[in-house]
Amino acid sequence: MALFTHHIPGGSFTCAMPADRVYLLAFEYPPNNCLSPEFIGAFSLCLTMIRDRYPSGVVITTSRIPNFYCSGHIQDEPMIWALFKQILTYPMPTLALINGDAIGHGLLLALCHDLRIQNNSKLIKLDKALNPREAIGAGFAQGIGHLKEALGIISRLKLLDVGSNPAYWSNKEANNRVAIDVCDRSNEAHSGVEHSLYKL
Incomplete structure (x- = not known):
């Protein structure tokens, strides 16, 4: 069931509810979901x-472009660090359904989510591209598949229940503290920022 659509020049974000209190936020900003100010602002x-x-639940983000989840390499742009922090501190569990390549800041965007499901796309980090099994082995992803597998993980981990537990939020903030601090220090050298976030 579609809940809303938000248009930006050249693209759109659509939010649907494929299961009770599961919000699927799908974006399409050709050619590769580049992290422009318009895209970042719409995402936020x-x-x-x-x-x-809407009632508290779980948010899944994904791309409607088959070959790209998100890409971009932005320097000295406060908006991107604000979006990263918004996801890191979001008051619902978040899951990135990576159905296309995640490159540069697009990879960092995915890493800011609580969980990641990857299909046959690639996570492209500083030194190499990771296929799904390599991404799981490195801790970048928690599963392989598509929406069915994402819904399965939500059910298996009981994310709709744990999201209402105050302990979940304190643990989430503690686990993300390093990354949150990096976002707050957005004027830090870009290489240092990426290095810290990749260690999530």
Whole structure:
């Protein structure tokens, strides 16, 4: 069931509910979901709309472009660090359904989520591209597949229940503290920022 669509020049974000209190936020910004200011602003707005308008649940983000989850390499752009922090501190469990290559800041965007499901795409980090099994072995992803597998992990981990537990939020903030601090120090050298976030 579609909940809302938010348009930006050349693209759109659509939020659907494939299961009870599971919010699937799918974006399409050809050719490769580049992290432009318009894309970042729309992403942040849609997360805020889900938080403010609907019951607490789980948010899945994914791309409607088959070959790209998200890409981009942005320097000295406060908006991207604000979006990263918004996801790291989001008051619902988040899952990145990586159905296309995640490159540069697009990879960092995926890493800011609580969980990641990867299909046959590649996570492209500083020194190499990781296939799904390599990504799981390195701790970048928790599963291989598509929406069915993402819903399966949500059910298996009981994310709809744990999201309402105060202990979950304190643990989430503690686990993400290093990354949150990196976002707060957005004027730090880009290489240092990426290195810290890759260690999540």
